[in-house]
Amino acid sequence: ATLVVTDATSDEDLMAIGAALAGARLVTGGSGIALGLAQNLDVAGPGVAVPRRTAPGPGVVLAGSCSGMTRRQIEHHRAAHPVIEIDVPAVMAGTLTPEAVARQLLALVAQAPLAFSSGSPEQVARMQAEYGREAVAARLDGFFGDLARALVAAGVTRLVVAGGETSGAVVSALAPGALEVGAEIDPGVPVLRAASGLALALKSGNFGAEDFLARALDGMEDRP
DSSP: OOOOOOOOSSHHHHHHHHHHTTTOSOOOOOGGGHHHHGGGOOOSOTTOOOOOOOBOSOEEEEEOOOOHHHHHHHHHHHTTSOEEEOOHHHHHHTOSOHHHHHHHHHHTGGGOOEEEOOOOHHHHHHHHHHHOHHHHHHHHHHHHHHHHHHHHHTTOOEEEEESHHHHHHHHHHHOOOSEEEEEEEETTEEEEEETTSOEEEEEOTTOSOTTHHHHHHHHHBOOO
């Protein structure tokens, strides 16, 4: 066949699709397809352990994704860690700054705090109707990028970022250069480390189990 379109309803489907695509010249699709494709890329060789990529110092979670799984992960994190909701209308009005949120997070940094703009589909629809889809996305991406820069400048060395666009905005703002890939935290989400020593975990909205956020921070911590 010249062109084949597939879909999946389970991880088992993704594994089967990945195996069928071994040797394919061109593959495109949602990020979940990486789960099945990885089995075709035995780069390290069998039995070779992937090193952990850790960093000493404080860690913070930033969440911009509005996916159902990210919202569940935020609620799970809230049970044991401080959580700060970013007021999107205040961001759009310019009355809430990244520096103000950074100060709140840094005051709680010993407790693995989280800041999020994630909302329900109804809340997202209201914001987009009021301000415009592109305007909201651009303002929040810039906000998270500036927030990440402020946190790293203040000494944060471990960042977990939830949301594909949010992750892209954070990495663009931090400009860390080459990133070393470490062990997986959950399927498709490895620990990354920059030459500066900053450790990152970047995930699309629906990736990771409900307890992913705290486990990601813990997995990036440099311990004896």
